[in-house]
Amino acid sequence: MEDIFAARTKRLEVSGIRKMFELASEDSINLGLGELDFEPIDEAKAALTQAVNDGHNGYGPTRGLSALRKAIAESLCKYRTDVDMENVMVTAGATQGLLVSAMTIFDHGDEVLVPDPGFVLYKPHAIMCGAFPISYHLRQENDFIPQTDEIMELVTPQTKAIIVNSPNNPTAGMMGKDDVKALRDIAIDHDLIIISDEVYDNIILEGEHATMLNGDYDHVIYINSFSKTFAMTGWRVGYLATSKAMIEQLSKIQYYNIACPPTPLQHATLAALGAPDTELKRRLALLKERRDIIVKRLNDIDGFNCMKPRGAFYAFPKFDHDIDSQDFAMKILEAGVICAPGSAFGKAGEGHLRFSFANSKENIEKGMEIVEKVAGQISID
Numbered sequence: 001m002e003d004i005f006a007a008r009t010k011r012l013e014v015s016g017i018r019k020m021f022e023l024a025s026e027d028s029i030n031l032g033l034g035e036l037d038f039e040p041i042d043e044a045k046a047a048l049t050q051a052v053n054d055g056h057n058g059y060g061p062t063r064g065l066s067a068l069r070k071a072i073a074e075s076l077c078k079y080r081t082d083v084d085m086e087n088v089m090v091t092a093g094a095t096q097g098l099l100v101s102a103m104t105i106f107d108h109g110d111e112v113l114v115p116d117p118g119f120v121l122y123k124p125h126a127i128m129c130g131a132f133p134i135s136y137h138l139r140q141e142n143d144f145i146p147q148t149d150e151i152m153e154l155v156t157p158q159t160k161a162i163i164v165n166s167p168n169n170p171t172a173g174m175m176g177k178d179d180v181k182a183l184r185d186i187a188i189d190h191d192l193i194i195i196s197d198e199v200y201d202n203i204i205l206e207g208e209h210a211t212m213l214n215g216d217y218d219h220v221i222y223i224n225s226f227s228k229t230f231a232m233t234g235w236r237v238g239y240l241a242t243s244k245a246m247i248e249q250l251s252k253i254q255y256y257n258i259a260c261p262p263t264p265l266q267h268a269t270l271a272a273l274g275a276p277d278t279e280l281k282r283r284l285a286l287l288k289e290r291r292d293i294i295v296k297r298l299n300d301i302d303g304f305n306c307m308k309p310r311g312a313f314y315a316f317p318k319f320d321h322d323i324d325s326q327d328f329a330m331k332i333l334e335a336g337v338i339c340a341p342g343s344a345f346g347k348a349g350e351g352h353l354r355f356s357f358a359n360s361k362e363n364i365e366k367g368m369e370i371v372e373k374v375a376g377q378i379s380i381d
């Protein structure tokens with residue numbers, strides 16, 4: 001039986017986060033999830049029902065519905081004014097946008113620089129394409145910002161791409177304009193592609209988002225999604241933006257991969273994009289309040305040190321306790337709170353825990369009581 005599985009399948013491991021969640025009981029306080037505890041807005045839900053009832057249930061264009069691509073291009077004009085629908089392709093979530101980019105760019109033996117700690121898809125996607133993921137490190141002492149001198153040292157003739165993610169999951173690190181420019185310069189000098197995962201660019205709690213999209217198109221694939229912005233993770237609608245020449249190649253792979261993104265859900269997403277942003281603003285204000293509570297509570301725990309996230313909805317405290325992050329998260333889980341061990345995001349995530357604040361203020365307060373109690377029972381190094 002073992003022999004029938006491809007080498008790429010054997011090289012992949014089940015995500016550490018999934019394993020933890022499977023062990024959780026139903027009444028646990030969930031601070032582990034990478035999805036908001038909100039519903040899609042009413043306009044989007046109504047448009048979805050209407051699209052299904054109006055018969056928009058068939059295949060659509062491989063690159064996505066023109067009306068949605070146009071609306072996305074218009075929304076991206078906040079970053080650069082020359083984006084048009086030919087620069088945009090709709091995908092089945094950022095997950096598929098990332099995979100289709102990997103399949104379009106990575107060859108066997110290529111090296112791909114990935115953040116460590118980093119979102120759980122990047123390494124497996126490289127492996128699935130026969131490429132080698134090479135880690136660059138995100139450290140709290142650098143505000144979890146990629147360090148250009150480290151990246152420069154890792155670039156070899158085999159390097160094909162650098163994957164970046166800002167605001168970042170799990171660290172909540174957020175690059176500034178100078179960081180973005182420095183990485184973009186490396187990509188141009190070495191003829192690399194930057195795959196820039198910006199799925200949290202609408203969840204900015206402080207400061208301004210610095211995008212990779214507003215530079216040289218030829219070296220950037222900008223990845224985004226409606227999962228986080230509109231709290232519609234299960235709808236699987238995302239998009240990417242890049243040069244027209246790159247879109248030509250990406251759409252070949254996309255056709256053989258999913259034929260087209262889901263049609264009725266694209267109609268619903270279009271309605272969400274056209275709706276007033278009052279509800280989104282209210283949600284952002286609420287997330288900020290939750291962020292302030294969780295960061296304060298975490299920093300009040302002896303041996304914890306948590307940077308204040310300026311984007312996304314994760315707190316990623318460093319701990320000095322004499323335990324590894326997997327065992328620590330397991331103890332917290334047994335006490336009734338789900339969080340993710342830092343090591344689930346790479347070796348450099350060890351010594352951290354990830355708490356998502358996509359939960360009510362009451363639950364965050366209750367959860368932090370429990371975490372404090374568990375932490376108090378473990379000795380500090």
Ligand SMILES: Cc1ncc(COP(=O)(O)O)c(C=O)c1O
Binds near residue numbers: 034224237
């Ligand atoms: C950094 C990052 N990229 C991509 C994704 C996947 O998003 P989607 O639901 O659009 O596939 C996530 C989801 O947690 C994420 O955190």
